[in-house]
Amino acid sequence: MSHIEDNLGDFLEAGVLGRDQAALVHEATRRLLLRVRPEAVALVDAFDHSDYALNSAIGSSDGDVYNRLLKMAQRNPFNATQEGPAWNDILGPFLNRNAKSKL
Incomplete structure (x- = not known):
């Protein structure tokens, strides 16, 4: 179902499905996800x-969510510097410009 929903445009364009059938795909996917949701963790663990x-x-x-989350954030290249990678090219010049009002 998720493959059909992800590629619904292709199915519609090829004439394999119509508008009403596309709506049924969305509804069926939603209903199936609601049924599977309570068992999602167990299914993935399986x-x-x-x-x-x-x-x-x-x-x-190991269940150590918070420490793992912190370590992943620390290893992310976007967090390598205090300012972040966009500072020099975008934010720095924008925020540090000596703009005067044109009024």
Whole structure:
């Protein structure tokens, strides 16, 4: 269902599905997700993916969510400097300009 929904435009363009059928796909997907939701964690755990493969701070087997989340944020290149990568090119010149009112 999710594959059909993700590519619904292609199905509509090819004439495989019509507007009414597309609406049914959306509704069926929503209903199925509501049914699966209570078991989502158990279903994902059943696949036994490694923490490395999932690369998720909040879905780790050791349950240490907060420390993992902090470590992932610290390793992110956007957090390598206090200002961030956009400072020199975009924000710095914009915020530090000596603009005067034209009034």
